[in-house]
Amino acid sequence: MSPSSMTMKAVQLVSPxxxxxxxxxxxxEPEAGEVRVRIAACGVCRTDLHIQDGLLDLGKRDFTVGHEIAGTVDACGAGVDQTWEGRKVVVYYYVGCGRCRYCRMGDDHLCPQPKAQPGFSSDGGYAEYITVPVKNCVPVPEHVDLAEAATMGCAGSTAVHAGRMAAIHPGDWVVINGTGGVGLALLQYARQAGGRVIAVGRGGARAQIALEMGAEHIIDVLETPDVASRVRELTGEGADAVFELLGTQAAMSSALNMLRRRGRMVMLGYTTDAFQSHPIDFIVREITLLGSVGSTLDDLYEAIELLARGVMRSPISEVLPLESFDTALMKTRQGGLDGRIVLSP
Ligand SMILES: [Zn+2]
Ligand SMILES: [Zn+2]
Incomplete structure (x- = not known):
């Protein structure tokens, strides 16, 4: 029986x-230039919670959520080379307009009028199948596990993007403020770039993983009242770069205070908190503030390359059936997991 005569399970946003x-x-069914991917794994990202909570709302309803998608191509639309069929792939989740100044430069993630954003505003990966332009499929080598590959779709590629933005040089002190999926991927990216990493988190299993991944120091926020002072103590003057993944006012202020002169602060995390500081904090130390969102297609290729070479790895806490999405989201919300939760249809 052809899949087209059947229905599939999909987890959808009804309303925030x-x-x-x-x-x-x-x-x-794949249209011209598209392939259909039979989904093997879809990672559960905190952004899925932001979508459920209405913190991130692109205005769309009744679409399938989930954006860390990996699987096997099972059908090709018109004009697509048939050799794609049967290939393991991970999905790049921005389908840009292809014509604007950002798309022309390969910055589809900044396209003001994207055609689709699987899992954010169009059908994503908490399902059995998805159709995407073949351009959005990044091949995954046979020896790579699809659950781990799926997490490169957001956590890994987001880390590569932010890491490249911060231009880490060998010997740079790099602070990772938050040890979730993106944090651990950033830690590994910073290490392979030659950075000396200080991971800031809540201790527990994550701290242990961070040490195994090459963090030189771990700061447990529950035991360290003034993280910024501790960083200055460990580094001599302060960090060259800090990646801020938590987005609370306290974490953002602390991140700014732990930088050395000419330090770079890269913001990735957000909550409902606003960021408040005095301009002089930026002026007298010539601080650079960078925002980083998602990734380019090339960042995802790089993330898969690093994973395939064993330079980057992605611990998987648990693989749950698609039907257990509620449990998966609840556990992700609680935090403290020893890796990503992945749904498998
Ligand atoms: Zn565009
Ligand atoms: Zn994500």
């Missing part, structure tokens, strides 16, 4: 501030 709904929807 309501639980996601498990629905039966028709299996999509």
């Amino acid at each position: 501030n309501r639980p996601f709904a498990l629905r039966a929807v028709s299996i999509p």
Whole structure:
């Protein structure tokens, strides 16, 4: 029986501030230039919680959530080379307009009028199948596990993007403020770039993993009242770069205070908190503040390359069936996991 005559399970956003709904929807057919991917794994990202909570709302409803998508190509649309069929791939989740100044430069993640954003505003990966332009499929080598590859789709590629923005040089002191999926991936990216890493987190299993991944120092926020002073103590003057993944006012202020002169602060995390500081904090130390969102297609290629070479790895806490999405989201919200939770349809 062809999949087109059947329906599939999909977890969808009904409206913000309501639980996601498990629905039966028709299996999509690839259009010209597209492939259909039979999904093997979809990582659970904190952004999925932001979408459920309405903190991130792109205005769309009744679409399938989930954006860390990996699987196997099972059908090709018109004009797509048939050799794609059967290939393991991870999905790049921005489909830019292809014509604006950002798309022309390969910055599809900044496209003001994207055609689709799987898992954010169009059908994503908490499902059995997805159709995407073949350009959005990054091949995954046979020896690489698809659950780990899936996490490169957001956590890994986001880390590569932010890491490249911060231009880490060998010997730079790099602080990772937050040890979630992106934090641990950033830690590994910074290490392979030659950075000396200080990981800031809440201790527990994550701290142990951070040490194993090459963090030189771990700061447990529950035991360290003034993280910024501790960083200045460990580094002599302060950090060259800090990646701020928490987005609370306290964490953001602390991040700014731990930088040395000419330090770079890269913001990735957010909550409902505003960021308040005095301009002089930036002026007299010539601080650079960078925002970083998502990744380019090339960042995802790089993340898969690093994973395939064993330079980057992605601990998986648990693989749960798609139907257990509520449990997966709840556990992600609670935090303190020893790795990513991945859903498998
Ligand atoms: Zn564009
Ligand atoms: Zn994500």
